[in-house]
């Protein structure tokens with residue numbers, strides 16, 4: 001389905017990413033983790049790209065979160081103002097989770113956090129008792145999106161654990177450092193064999209994670225993934 005939606009707000013996560021919130025059409029329903037095609041401009045200026053919904057289906061608005069690349073589509077989206085209209089098409093995709101499994105592991109690389117955030121937001125709103133461990137990797141601390149929400153999530157007292165690792169840690173960083181590898185997965189998720197894994201990130205990162213999980217012997221039906229093709 002195609003919808004023309006009105007922008008409510010654009011907000012920035014430093015210089016590295018931004019979120020656009022749209023008024024949600026009454027008939028628009030989606031599953032946590034799905035994506036939409038967003039079209040900015042019209043005629044020969046029209047540009048369309050797939051973006052995951054970073055909001056939860058339980059939110060009254062729709063939200064997408066885009067890495068700032070400085071490229072034309074990114075700039076057009078970033079420059080939207082409250083009241084502007086864009087076309088979205090969807091929802092699409094099968095990378096979804098709404099509490100079907102008692103224990104899950106989420107692995108996010110950079111901007112790949114977006115669909116997982118929708119799933120986590122939904123789990124919190126539904127007071128789900130699914131046990132979630134999120135391994136979240138970024139280059140620098142500034143690249144951790146939605147960090148301000150994390151303490152709210154921790155306060156929600158759900159079985160949700162977040163482990164962040166930086167590939168380019170600054171001097172004040174006391175958390176994990178380096179890419180997500182087999183050692184980190186086994187150390188932080190000792191019961192990994194009993195979890196369903198959801199992996200999301202740029203294709204290179206997703207392929208690396210899939211190779212590790214397969215090498216660990218995790219069966220294919222324990223692995224779901226979304227690669228944000230385009231990065």
Ligand SMILES: Cc1cc2nc3c(=O)[nH]c(=O)nc-3n(C[C@H](O)[C@H](O)[C@H](O)COP(=O)(O)OP(=O)(O)OC[C@H]3O[C@@H](n4cnc5c(N)ncnc54)[C@H](O)[C@@H]3O)c2cc1C
Pocket residue numbers: 035049050051052053065066067068069070071072073074093111114115226227228229230231
């Ligand atoms: C299912 C799905 C969900 C997605 N969800 C999200 C999401 O939630 N958030 C998000 O930000 N993205 C998401 N993406 C990716 C998104 O669709 C875009 O591809 C991505 O955001 C980059 O778009 P862009 O226009 O900003 O950059 P582009 O102009 O497409 O550039 C992308 C990359 O290619 C490089 N590049 C571009 N042109 C050249 C060139 N001529 N030479 C060398 N390098 C070049 C750029 O440096 C950049 O790193 C998703 C993709 C899929 C398939």
